[in-house]
Amino acid sequence: MEGACREKGSVMGKVFALGAASGQAAQVDAVFLMILVIGIFFFLLTQGLLIYFAVKYRRRSPDRDNETPRITENRVLEFFWILIPSIVVVVIFYYGWRVYTNLHEPEAGAVEVYVNGRQWLYEIKYPDGRTAINEIRVPAGKPVKFILSASDVIHGFYFPDFRGKMDMIPGRTTVLRLQPDRPGRYPIFCTVYCGTGHSNMMARLIVMPPAEYAEWAAHGEKEGGEGKEHEPLAVRGERIVKNAGCLNCHNIEGPVKVGPDWKGVYGRKVLLEGGKTVTADEDYLRESIVDPGAKIVKGFPNVMPTYKTTLPKDDIDAVVAYLKTLK
Numbered sequence: 001m002e003g004a005c006r007e008k009g010s011v012m013g014k015v016f017a018l019g020a021a022s023g024q025a026a027q028v029d030a031v032f033l034m035i036l037v038i039g040i041f042f043f044l045l046t047q048g049l050l051i052y053f054a055v056k057y058r059r060r061s062p063d064r065d066n067e068t069p070r071i072t073e074n075r076v077l078e079f080f081w082i083l084i085p086s087i088v089v090v091v092i093f094y095y096g097w098r099v100y101t102n103l104h105e106p107e108a109g110a111v112e113v114y115v116n117g118r119q120w121l122y123e124i125k126y127p128d129g130r131t132a133i134n135e136i137r138v139p140a141g142k143p144v145k146f147i148l149s150a151s152d153v154i155h156g157f158y159f160p161d162f163r164g165k166m167d168m169i170p171g172r173t174t175v176l177r178l179q180p181d182r183p184g185r186y187p188i189f190c191t192v193y194c195g196t197g198h199s200n201m202m203a204r205l206i207v208m209p210p211a212e213y214a215e216w217a218a219h220g221e222k223e224g225g226e227g228k229e230h231e232p233l234a235v236r237g238e239r240i241v242k243n244a245g246c247l248n249c250h251n252i253e254g255p256v257k258v259g260p261d262w263k264g265v266y267g268r269k270v271l272l273e274g275g276k277t278v279t280a281d282e283d284y285l286r287e288s289i290v291d292p293g294a295k296i297v298k299g300f301p302n303v304m305p306t307y308k309t310t311l312p313k314d315d316i317d318a319v320v321a322y323l324k325t326l327k
């Protein structure tokens, strides 16, 4: 499997040709094709009429200079040329929006992979603690959720075959979802100009048949970096939480201390001071730790210290992974 390079055709061929690697990508292609066909239709219609009228109403002879009639308005015509394009763009919007929300719908049981962009490579972290550079392995046929961040400047995370793209932004957590159905190797590009090494900032996604993936995951565990056991992210997060004094103010479950309880915090709708509501996703949890004053939970004092300088980014990822396990 390793040696058998399944990247067929050139990279440029992959970018421009259709040949979607998943059902979702085919949906994106369908939207694109629909817009293309509508665009071609109206192009031919308007340009065809332009040429037809130019010929039909041309000046027939130099001495005949009959004046063009002065036409001021035609209500019926104006009504329809506003109505028809409006319907067309609303249809395009609606169809595109349906596909977009479908792509971004959270799916239960997704495999999670943490990817951090830095000049000029991708650092990969799996929830069980394994790490890699520029190579992501996932099982075929399962939804995958990429949790993205960046260390230095904005990078892009782009799968041409899956039509999926998301920015990696320093100081924020973004998410990209994918459902790779077919085993194979697929390129990943950085789409944001991020310095001299930008054009070489490439990685690959290796989609493995589930049995092979399970074997690889078990094998990787045993290798464990020369006998060292990999510490799963959530376990590391729990350890950090105990050392960082969070539990002086937070209870996991039970009587509320200074701050809110953590049970079920991930995914919960949080009511904030000022009346807004946010969903506690990865980015909210990260922000609550590095910039607790940014969003204050309603009914609680703004007393939580920032851990921005005391907890490195890796530790914050681990704490967030731990908070997500408290269901």
Ligand code: HEC
Pocket (backbone or CB within 6 Å): 241, 244, 245, 246, 247, 248, 249, 250, 258, 259, 260, 261, 265, 270, 280, 285, 288, 289, 292, 293, 295, 296, 297, 300, 301, 302, 303, 304, 305, 307, 319
């Ligand atoms: C001095 C007490 C204190 C400490 C220490 C503290 N927190 Fe908090 N925390 C609070 C308070 C009070 C709030 C609610 C007000 C706010 O949103 O800032 C809060 C809010 C939060 C929230 C948002 C919870 C929600 O329900 O939306 C998270 C997540 C969080 N803290 C995580 C942590 C972590 C992780 C640590 C340790 C690294 C920590 N806190 C340490 C007091 C504390």
Ligand SMILES: [Cu+2]
Pocket (backbone or CB within 6 Å): 117, 120, 154, 155, 156, 190, 191, 192, 193, 194, 198, 201
């Ligand atoms: Cu980059």
